Amino acid sequence: MTAVMQKKVFGMLLGFLLFAVVSNGQELANVAKTRNRQTHDLLDYRFRGGFYTFERMFLQTVKYTDMARQNCIIGIVVLSFQVDCDGNLKEIKIKNPLHYGLDEEIQKFMETTRGHWNKCRDNKYTRFSVPIQFTMEGTKTDTLDPLITLVGKNPGYVCNSDNYYYQKAKEALAKRKGKKASTYIEILIQRNPFNDEYYNMMKQALQFSGKKKKKKK
Numbered sequence: 001m002t003a004v005m006q007k008k009v010f011g012m013l014l015g016f017l018l019f020a021v022v023s024n025g026q027e028l029a030n031v032a033k034t035r036n037r038q039t040h041d042l043l044d045y046r047f048r049g050g051f052y053t054f055e056r057m058f059l060q061t062v063k064y065t066d067m068a069r070q071n072c073i074i075g076i077v078v079l080s081f082q083v084d085c086d087g088n089l090k091e092i093k094i095k096n097p098l099h100y101g102l103d104e105e106i107q108k109f110m111e112t113t114r115g116h117w118n119k120c121r122d123n124k125y126t127r128f129s130v131p132i133q134f135t136m137e138g139t140k141t142d143t144l145d146p147l148i149t150l151v152g153k154n155p156g157y158v159c160n161s162d163n164y165y166y167q168k169a170k171e172a173l174a175k176r177k178g179k180k181a182s183t184y185i186e187i188l189i190q191r192n193p194f195n196d197e198y199y200n201m202m203k204q205a206l207q208f209s210g211k212k213k214k215k216k217k
Contacts, residue, residue, distance in 0.1 A: 178208025
């Protein structure tokens with residue numbers, strides 16, 4: 001094969017690779033967009049004042065605790081709850097909890113929503129799943145999946161980006177250091193529990209360290 005042909009083949013392979021990466025990214029974006037639109041519409045229907053009132057109340061009520069900021073706690077929680085057709089709030093759960101006082105802030109907010117729910121006639125409009133991102137100024141994170149984002153002031157320094165932990169995890173996996181890699185991957189999953197790649201990385205890390213696979217959120 002001539003040098004010219006080699007360059008052409010390389011260019012074609014690179015093009016296919018880039019197309020696959022872009023297509024995968026677009027597919028993930030479309031899934032997140034569809035999921036969030038459905039939740040947005042459901043809140044418009046059931047919450048008095050609609051989604052934007054729900055969001056405004058959240059941002060006015062929930063505080064990024066100093067303890068969370070000082071420890072660079074960043075991530076996406078999934079607020080799951082049910083509001084029956086009579087407007088009664090119940091079964092409040094926080095998936096992928098961040099702790100450091102943030103989960104308590106969310107619980108406090110949910111209590112303020114009591115009495116703000118419209119009635120309905122069909123139980124299919126009673127269950128909610130709201131992705132909420134906590135992030136800080138100056139920190140680069142994945143903003144693909146949240147429906148609501150709370151941005152806090154950094155604690156006097158910029159916290160590490162998602163890419164920092166991703167590269168650290170990849171380096172540890174390349175060296176077959178499963179325990180070290182899992183520490184970084186845990187942070188990545190906390191920051192985006194919707195990213196399937198992180199769970200595949202965790203599976204590999206646990207194989208290296210001889211532990212059981214971490215279940216997907």
